[in-house]
Amino acid sequence: MSGPEIIPFDWQRIWLGDAPPLFMLEIVFRTSVIFIWLLFLLRLTGKRGLAQLSALELVIVIALGSAAGDPLFYPEVPLLHAMLALALVVGLQRVLSHLVMRSERVETFIEGLPVELVREGVFSAGGLERTNLNREELFERLRSQGVMQLGEVRRAYFEQDGNLTVFSHDREPPPGLPVVPPWDLEKPLVLDPDTPQQGMVACLDCGRVERVSGLLGACACGGEDGWTVAVVDPLAGPRGV
Template sequence: MSIDWYEMFAFSMSPLELFIRGTVIYWFLLFAFRTFLQRDLGAVGVADILVLVLIADASQNAMAGEYKSISDGLVLICTILAWNVLFDHLCFRFPRIRRLLQPPALRLIQDGHVLRRNLRSENLTLDELMAKLREHEITDVAEVREAFMESDGVITVIPRGRDAAGGAKGNDRARAP
C-alpha cells in the first residue's frame, strides 16, 4: 500500500471557497453563541461539550464541502483561528465592539439585596447564587455589598467591610469559579 502524497496535500477545492465557507459558518456560530448561549456560571459541563461537538460535526460539512486533503483542512482551521484572533484584538482596541460581543458585568446583589430581575435574565436561581456565595464562606446575602456575573460567567463577590476606595477591611475580593 503506497501513500499518495499529492492527494494528501493538494487542494481538493479552491482555498478562497474554503475561506468563504469558514467565514460564513464562523460568523453564524458567533452570532448564535453570543445571542443564545451568552454565558454560564463559569463552568463547562458535559452538556456544553456535547453541544459544541454536535455543532462542530453539523457545521463541518457546510464549512468544508467534504474536503479531502490536509491542506483543505489547514486553510479552514486557519480561517477560523484568524477570525477568532481578529475579534479578540478588535474587542481589546474598540470598546463599542467589546460591548457588542461581550456582555457587561451584571449586578446580582446590591447592598445585601438580591436583584431578582437580573437573576431571571440569566436563568440563575437563588439556590445557584447561594451555592456560589457559600464557596467563599458567605452564608447570608446580607454579608455581600455587591455581586456581579462577569462576561465570562464568573460571579465576583465584594463582601461588606470594604471601604469606598476599595481597600480591604476584611476579606479580599472573592471570585467564584
C-alpha cells in the same frame, strides 16, 4: 456498495483532493460563516457555562478542534483544506482580539457585560434571568465564597468570564435571607402570614429585609413564597437585629 479504491500516498488526493481550486474560496466562506455563527450561538446561551473561558476563546477551541480532527482519519479531506481552515480560525481570532482591544462596542458584543445580581442583600430585578442562573445556583456560588446570608452582600456581579464577584460588609453585616445550609437540605421556615410577628423578616423571593410588628404583608417584589426570619448567622440560629 463500496466507494472508489483508495490509492495510498496519492499526493493529488492527500493535498488537494478532487475539488477544483476555486473550492478554496468556498472554504474561506464556510469557515467565516461557521465561526460567526458559533460566536452568535454562544452569546445567546449566556455565560454560565463558559467558566474562565471567554466566548471568543471557546469558539476558537471548538473551531480548531473541528477543523483539525477530520483530516486525521478521513482520506477524502485534503490537508490543504484543513490547514486553510485552521489558519482562517487563528486569523479571525487575532483580528477579533485586536478589535476587542480597540473598540468597546466590539468587546461588549463578544464578551457581554457584567450583570449585577445582588445589591445590599436584595436580588437585582432581572439579573438572574439575564444570566440564566436560578436562585439555588446563585446561593451555591455565594456559599463557595463564604457567604452565609444575603445581608452580608453589598454587591454581587456576574462577570464577563462567568465568575461571580462579591463585595461584602467589612464589619458585622445586617441580617438577611439565609443561604446556609443549602435549601435542598433545609429550607428556611416560612412564617405564618396569619400570625403576628415581631422583628426582622426576609422575603424568600427577593431577599428584601423589613422590620415588622404585627401581621405580615406582601413584599414589594410581588413574590408568593412568603417571609422567613432574617438572620445574621444562620448556623447559630435565627436572631434579628
